[in-house]
């Protein structure tokens with residue numbers, strides 16, 4: 001399996017970054033760390049990452065507006081081909097543009113049991129409130145600060161005489177357990193058949209007048225008029241492959257695609273002679289925009305003229 005490429009953004013000591021990095025070096029890790037970047041060139045975590053052979057990048061945000069600074073970071077993340085971004089003590093509020101472009105692929109760790117205590121001074125606030133437990137959460141990053149869907153949490157008992165520092169020093173142990181596990185599960189999700197089918201379904205059913213129906217045991221998608229334009233293929237006749245079957249213009253295009261990228265494309269056993277193509281979904285790090293484009297192309301080849309005409313008109317605008 002190809003490993004997912006993760007970039008980590010830090011502003012400080014980077015202990016969570018190191019936890020993610022060392023976990024990535026265990027034999028079964030589904031991800032690798034391809035970059036550690038910081039808005040603070042003095043961040044103590046940077047030389048630690050470099051010492052472990054991880055490329056680093058630092059650029060101060062000072063004197064730059066939020067959008068311009070985030071664009072610099074974004075360019076670095078794209079240059080290393082990052083599939084996911086893990087924020088680990090990154091003390092910058094992100095621009096909406098940056099958040100939108102990494103939506104669903106950017107995680108953060110926060111030292112509280114969210115939704116409690118968003119923002120700073122989480123430990124002090126939980127002690128003053130008399131909570132029995134503090135803890136940490138990993139969540140997906142959305143436009144609102146510390147607000148995205150929670151992916152995992154670990155509670156940490158607040159003990160008598162607790163201070164914010166004593167609590168923080170224990171919560172960080174919990175963080176180091178939680179973050180690598182949640183990130184690994186999140187990345188692995190990208191190869192789970194059920195999750196892959198839900199993604200395919202989301203894109204296929206977003207096309208006009210499309211419905212789903214099982215065909216020879218595989219979920220299939222057809223457009224009104226009854227023509228199938230896509231099948232989700234899971235271990236079909238025990239081939240061990242999870243893939244999406246879509247229509248090409250014919251066997252020539254099919255052959256050209258397989259020739260160009262034989263790891264991604266394959267000739268489906270039963271539909272091959274009619275020019276359908278198989279796209280592997282089980283390698284991790286799927287390019288969903290590309291897959292959505294294929295679904296649309298295949299839909300166009302199958303939809304009645306009345307519908308394709310409408311889409312051509314929409315495209316012209």
Ligand code: GRF
Pocket residue numbers: 010012013014015016017088089090109110111136172175
């Ligand atoms: C952690 O407590 C994390 O929850 C918060 O910032 C701190 C970063 O610590 N977001 P480190 O730099 O990972 O050691």
